[in-house]
Structure formats: structure tokens, C-alpha cells
Amino acid sequence: MHHLLLIFGIFHLPKVATLKCYECAAGSSGSCIDATKECPPLADQCGALRLIVYGGDEVIADVNGKSCTFADHCVEVSVNFGATRTIFTNRCCTTDLCNSLPAPDISKSRPNGKKCFSCNGLQCTTSLDCQGNEHYCVTAIVDVKGQSRTMRGCASKQMCSNTQQLAALIGAQVSCCEGDYCNSGNTQRAAGLLLVAATLLSLVMLH
Structure with a gap:
């Protein structure tokens, strides 16, 4: 009897919810929300990424994208050689479709x-x-x-x-x-x- 109850309980366990995120390729509009994606099991974050490259005071590249991502990819990276400065931001969150907004521009730092x-x-x-x-x-x-x-x-x-x-x-x-x-x-x-x-x-x- 106990075995039957155990088997019945296993088959009626709630399914693990799959995180769903907005997805758009790098280079798309920062606010793109046209496509969604169910994330693979280990991707537990939704991310909005942005890569900005400056040549002096001029922006020479501004790339946006969105996708499922991993916690250790939720970073803010900067390298500054004076003549050029490159800033990468991946702003993350953990609920369905929470990455609707574009990643912020953090390049205007002091x-x-x-x-x-x-x-x-x-x-x-x-x-x-x-x-x-x-x-x-x-x-x-x-x-x-x-x-x-x-x-x-x-x-x-x-x-x-x-x-x-x-x-x-x-x-x-x-x-x-x-x-x-x-x-x-x-x-x-x-x-x-x-x-x-x-x-x-x-x-x-x-x-």
C-alpha cells in the first residue's frame, strides 16, 4: 500500500517551472520584446546585455541583446585604454520575462x-x-x-x-x-x- 502511494505521489508531483525570457540577437533594439525563449535547465537568469565602445568621446559601437543566461555571466566589465573605452553590462533577473527593459548605459561613470x-x-x-x-x-x-x-x-x-x-x-x-x-x-x-x-x-x- 505504501509503495502504491509513493508511486502515485511521484506521478503527481508538480512540474519544475521553466524560466522564460525575452530573446533578441545582439545588435537589436534595446527594447525588443518580440521573441521569447524557454531557458535550458541551468540557465536560471534572464539577461539584458549591452556593449558600448568609445573612440575618444564618440560612440563607435552600441550593441544590445537579450537572452537566458547564467548567474556568473551577470557582470559589468570595463577596459579603458584612454583612446578607446569598452563597457559590457549584463543586467539580470530571475522571473519570467523580467528582461523587458534594455541594459542601462553605465559608461558615464566618474x-x-x-x-x-x-x-x-x-x-x-x-x-x-x-x-x-x-x-x-x-x-x-x-x-x-x-x-x-x-x-x-x-x-x-x-x-x-x-x-x-x-x-x-x-x-x-x-x-x-x-x-x-x-x-x-x-x-x-x-x-x-x-x-x-x-x-x-x-x-x-x-x-
């Missing part, structure tokens, strides 16, 4: 007191005021057509915690440090700044 070196032409000794969550100094050495090129600037903790993945993606040596102006070193020409910016979206979406 200097946080941290200072790092950046490159200007042949010199990599320009002082750069870090902004927002950029609490680390970063150096990336990239091979461009057989020549070594250096980029220096500010970066967020999330970006610096994935230097191995970033180095593998762009074929560069990447290092981060925490003290003011700790990214000093031999002077080299700054080039290919957008190379890092273009890979940030892939970096933060890695498992």
Missing part, C-alpha cells in the same frame, strides 16, 4: 581615484584616470604583423580575472595589477586598441 599609465603615440607614460569599477591597471602586449605593440590602461576586476582567456582570444600577453601606475614598463607604440574591445563580449560570455 573617476574613482585610481590612476594608470596609458599610451599616446610612441609614449606609454600618459596618466589615465580610471572610472567606475576600473580598479586595476592593465597591460596587453600584442603581436601585429610581426611587431610587438603595447596597450596600457584601466580595467575592472572581472576583466582581469579572465586574463588567460583574453590572452588566448587575442594572442597577447595580458597582465593586471592594483597599485597606482603599476603598469609601467618599456615604452612601445600603442596599436590595435580595438582588438581587445572587440573580444570583450566573447570573453565575458565564456563559461
Whole structure:
């Protein structure tokens, strides 16, 4: 009798609810709510993502998207080389269709007191005021057509915690440090700044 009750109870357990999120490809309008998706079991968040790339004061890329995502992908990542600054935001929530609004623009952040070196032409000794969550100094050495090129600037903790993945993606040596102006070193020409910016979206979406 007890076995029959157990079997009956198993067949009448409530089904685990599947999270449903708005989905639109990167590059779509930030408010797109035309398509929905039932998330896979491990994707327990709805996300609204945004990638903004600045060249000086000019916005040269502003990419929006929405989808199911994972808790460890709900990040705000920033890397600032002075000449370019790239900000990635993935704003997350945990209820059905809660990602109707676009991710906010967090690029208008203020200097946080941290200072790092950046490159200007042949010199990599320009002082750069870090902004927002950029609490680390970063150096990336990239091979461009057989020549070594250096980029220096500010970066967020999330970006610096994935230097191995970033180095593998762009074929560069990447290092981060925490003290003011700790990214000093031999002077080299700054080039290919957008190379890092273009890979940030892939970096933060890695498992």
C-alpha cells in the first residue's frame, strides 16, 4: 500500500517551472520584446546585455541583446585604454520575462581615484584616470604583423580575472595589477586598441 502511494505521489508531483525570457540577437533594439525563449535547465537568469565602445568621446559601437543566461555571466566589465573605452553590462533577473527593459548605459561613470599609465603615440607614460569599477591597471602586449605593440590602461576586476582567456582570444600577453601606475614598463607604440574591445563580449560570455 505504501509503495502504491509513493508511486502515485511521484506521478503527481508538480512540474519544475521553466524560466522564460525575452530573446533578441545582439545588435537589436534595446527594447525588443518580440521573441521569447524557454531557458535550458541551468540557465536560471534572464539577461539584458549591452556593449558600448568609445573612440575618444564618440560612440563607435552600441550593441544590445537579450537572452537566458547564467548567474556568473551577470557582470559589468570595463577596459579603458584612454583612446578607446569598452563597457559590457549584463543586467539580470530571475522571473519570467523580467528582461523587458534594455541594459542601462553605465559608461558615464566618474573617476574613482585610481590612476594608470596609458599610451599616446610612441609614449606609454600618459596618466589615465580610471572610472567606475576600473580598479586595476592593465597591460596587453600584442603581436601585429610581426611587431610587438603595447596597450596600457584601466580595467575592472572581472576583466582581469579572465586574463588567460583574453590572452588566448587575442594572442597577447595580458597582465593586471592594483597599485597606482603599476603598469609601467618599456615604452612601445600603442596599436590595435580595438582588438581587445572587440573580444570583450566573447570573453565575458565564456563559461
